[in-house]
Each structure stands twice: as C-alpha cells, then as structure tokens.
Amino acid sequence: MTVSLLWWIVGGVCTLYGLGMAALAYGRMRSARALPDRALPNRLSVVVPARNEADAIPHCLDALQNQTLPAHTTLEIIVVDDQSNDATFVRAQRGLRTAVVAGGDEAADPVHQVHTLPDAWGAGKEAAVAYGAEQATGTVVLVLDADCVPSPSWAATLARACTAETPVVCGPVRYDVDAERWIERFQALEFLGLNAYGAGTAGLGWPTICNGGNMAVHRSLIAALPDEQIAAHLAADELLLQHVAYRTDDSVRYVWHETACVTTTPASSWTAFWQQRKRWAHATRSYHAVPWLCTLGIFVVHAVLLGVCLVGATDPDALSQPAVTGLLAKMGADLLLLLPASHTVGHRDLMRSYIPASLLQLGYVVGAGLHGVFGAIHWKGRTVD
Structure with a gap:
C-alpha cells in the first residue's frame, strides 16, 4: 500500500x-431546547423492571418517592421482579412506603405495587416491562431500570415532553464513577459518547438509539400496539424509538436536560463491560x-x-x-x-x-x-x- x-x-x-x-x-444542541410549559397529567406511572438488584433498588425507590411534582399529580410506582435469585422482591416491598404486594396484604393507600413476573408472561426485561405497563394506570408510563437513580424532577421533565403526538421520550444516563478506577472513567466517557450520539441523531430528525432505563411512553401508544408486540417493543428501547420514528406519523423526543438525567453504576469488570456492549451491538441486527x-x-x-x-x-x-x-x-x-x-x-x-x-x-x-x-x-x- x-x-x-x-x-x-x-x-x-x-x-x-x-x-x-x-x-x-x-x-x-437541538435536543437541549426548552420544554413546553405543559400541565402534567393527574397520574403518572413508573415501571421498574428488576432482576437481582437487591443492593440498588432501595436507592432507586427512595429517589422515585421524593420526586418533585405538582399537588394534583400522583406518581404510581410498579416494581416487577423478574424472578430474581436475591432479595430484590423483599427490598422493593420494604422500600415502598405504601404498596400493594402481589399475593400479599394491601396497604392503606395502594399507590404503588410490587409484583413477581408471572411464569405465563415468560422471562426477561421485555416481559417485565410489558407486565408492569398492563398494571399501570397513568397517562404517561415511565420506565426506569432498578439500578438507576433519577434526578428530583425526572418524572415531571419527561412527562411534560410526552404527548399523544410525541409518544416516546427519552433522556440521558450518566455513570457514577470512582475517579481512581480507570475502567470506570473509560466507561463513563464511552457512555457519554453514546448518549450524546443518541441525542444528536434525534435532534437531527434521524433517531437511532436511546436507553430503555430512562424512557417515557404515552398511554395512547401502548393501547395502539397489538398485544403480541407490546413486550417486543416496549422494553426494546431503541427499537420502540425507531418504530415510532420511522413506521408511524408520530415523533420522538430526546430531552437533553440535566433534570431528565438518571444515574447508574458502570460495569464492575472488563468482562462485564464486554458482555454488556456485545449485547447492545447484538440489538443492531433488528434496526431500521x-x-x-x-x-x-x-x-x-x-x-x-x-x-x-x-x-x-x-x-x-x-x-x-x-x-x-x-x-x-x-x-x-x-x-x-x-x-x-x-x-x-x-x-x-x-x-x-x-x-x-x-x-x-x-x-x-x-x-x-x-x-x-x-x-x-x-x-x-x-x-x-
């Protein structure tokens, strides 16, 4: 050569x-534009799919129960335990102040719910999110991974952008890193690039990727999906984003605001990081x-x-x-x-x-x-x- x-x-x-x-x-930059000053619905739902997240889920639920919302808006939290092998279910039950526990006693004010994913629904995050969405009663259904901690205004920020015409809204996810560990700094930089890439393509009108651990879906979209497609689309993050953007007349929105951000932890080892990124690359086979x-x-x-x-x-x-x-x-x-x-x-x-x-x-x-x-x-x- x-x-x-x-x-x-x-x-x-x-x-x-x-x-x-x-x-x-x-x-x-376009994804960072101001949100409309729109009144929130009377009820929002958050579905938290969880598998083997006993250590992380108390922090997630505490942040959800301290969201800043107007007095007329109720936030319904629905935890779906995806057949965990640890104490995820028990800690979710303890972490919610008022909850209906599937198969257990009802609290005085059953705003929140804790479920074990029924065998009939299968297994995996897709099934857990679909099952949680069926239990949800909110106009906007937010999806938050159990190892994520949202900002205090997270639910309000995503819900304000989520309408019947813009039925899928997503936000950035950041890593909480130990500055002394280079593996975590590397992951945080790489993950920042992925988030910014997703926000950039959405802002240009060509949505590509988002993170299903930080997403809002309007009830009208869930109702419009055939039953057999709910699990396939609802938890498939970027596949749902692409379905709406390229196969419907509706639009999607990536909200690049600090208040829309959730925080999680990076993979603990190079092996775990490699497996996670391979899984993300695997999803590209189904892309638009x-x-x-x-x-x-x-x-x-x-x-x-x-x-x-x-x-x-x-x-x-x-x-x-x-x-x-x-x-x-x-x-x-x-x-x-x-x-x-x-x-x-x-x-x-x-x-x-x-x-x-x-x-x-x-x-x-x-x-x-x-x-x-x-x-x-x-x-x-x-x-x-």
Whole structure:
C-alpha cells in the first residue's frame, strides 16, 4: 500500500467523520431546547423492571418517592421482579412506603405495587416491562431500570415532553464513577459518547438509539400496539424509538436536560463491560435501515482507522504519519460532541482520560461490534436471542 493511498483513505474518512460529528453536536444542541410549559397529567406511572438488584433498588425507590411534582399529580410506582435469585422482591416491598404486594396484604393507600413476573408472561426485561405497563394506570408510563437513580424532577421533565403526538421520550444516563478506577472513567466517557450520539441523531430528525432505563411512553401508544408486540417493543428501547420514528406519523423526543438525567453504576469488570456492549451491538441486527446505516458508518470509521494503525505499525518510518494524523483528527472530531455534552451530565473531569480512552475505543468498537452481531450473548445468567 502506497503512502499516498493511505493519506487519501485517512483524509476521506476523517473528513466525513468530522462533518458527521459537527452535525451530531448541532443535533444534541437541538435536543437541549426548552420544554413546553405543559400541565402534567393527574397520574403518572413508573415501571421498574428488576432482576437481582437487591443492593440498588432501595436507592432507586427512595429517589422515585421524593420526586418533585405538582399537588394534583400522583406518581404510581410498579416494581416487577423478574424472578430474581436475591432479595430484590423483599427490598422493593420494604422500600415502598405504601404498596400493594402481589399475593400479599394491601396497604392503606395502594399507590404503588410490587409484583413477581408471572411464569405465563415468560422471562426477561421485555416481559417485565410489558407486565408492569398492563398494571399501570397513568397517562404517561415511565420506565426506569432498578439500578438507576433519577434526578428530583425526572418524572415531571419527561412527562411534560410526552404527548399523544410525541409518544416516546427519552433522556440521558450518566455513570457514577470512582475517579481512581480507570475502567470506570473509560466507561463513563464511552457512555457519554453514546448518549450524546443518541441525542444528536434525534435532534437531527434521524433517531437511532436511546436507553430503555430512562424512557417515557404515552398511554395512547401502548393501547395502539397489538398485544403480541407490546413486550417486543416496549422494553426494546431503541427499537420502540425507531418504530415510532420511522413506521408511524408520530415523533420522538430526546430531552437533553440535566433534570431528565438518571444515574447508574458502570460495569464492575472488563468482562462485564464486554458482555454488556456485545449485547447492545447484538440489538443492531433488528434496526431500521436509517439507524443501521448510521451505526455501520461509525463501525466502518473505527475499522478503517484501526486498519490504518496496524498497517502503519508494519513500517513506522513511512506509514506512521497518516495513522497518527487519522487518530488525532478523529479525537478532535469527537471532542465537538463530547465536550459540550459533558457539561450536562457533570463529567468534565473525565476529559483527562480522553486520549487513552480514544485509543482503546478503536479496538473495542470493532471487536464488540463483530462479536455482538455474530457471537452468542449472555446477560444476567440468560442467553439473549
């Protein structure tokens, strides 16, 4: 491979990537636009699917029961225990101040509910969310993972944006990291990029991804879905987002506001991180054409630059300069999206890990992408289809 050809490849890829990142940065800014001053419904529901989250769920439920809402709005909390092997059910029951416990005694004010997912509904997050949505009575049904802690105005922020015309609304998720652990700083930076990418594409009118642990769905959309599609769509986060955006006349909204943010913890090990990202890559096989092409473009850029670096390593004197230039150009383009986004989620301090994280990202994106699409996926003791 000649040096001039390598320069042409690097120049073309980095130019397109830079333009794409600039467009995404603009789209993310659009996702941060002000919310309408709309009155909240009288009743909101939050479905919390939980599997083996005994340690995390008390913090989640405490934050939910301290949401800032107008006096006329009631927040109904529905926990669905997805056949956990730990004390998730018991701690959820204790964590809710007033609840109806499935198969147990009713509290004086049964605003909240704790259920074990019935065998007839199957297993998995999709089934747990669908079952919880069937129990819900709110005009807006919010979905929150049991290991997430929402901001005090989270429910009100998402619900104000969620209407019959915009029936799917999502918000950012941030990692609460230990600054001394590099694995957590890396995950937080990478996750920030994914969130900002989702907000950017939604702001441009081409929604791609979101996080099902921070989502609001309008009751009208749930009622319109055929019974056999509720489980498949409702907990499939980006698949529901894409279904509404590309197969209906309705719109979706990504609310890039600090008040719409929820906080969770990163994977505890590199193995857990790898399994999680493979699972996310696995979901791309069901994407709509537009998000699939966007995802493929991101993958190709990383694969090409990784290949250029490997080629450059074979003859450093002649070929290293295009490789280094390509890496620097990509890192500069990524900063267009990451730097402004980091202000919203409070992760500006993570930028000191940016250079090594960017280098590691090349290999991980290619490896996790290929393994996720073509390999076997396991999550929380189950095989993912």
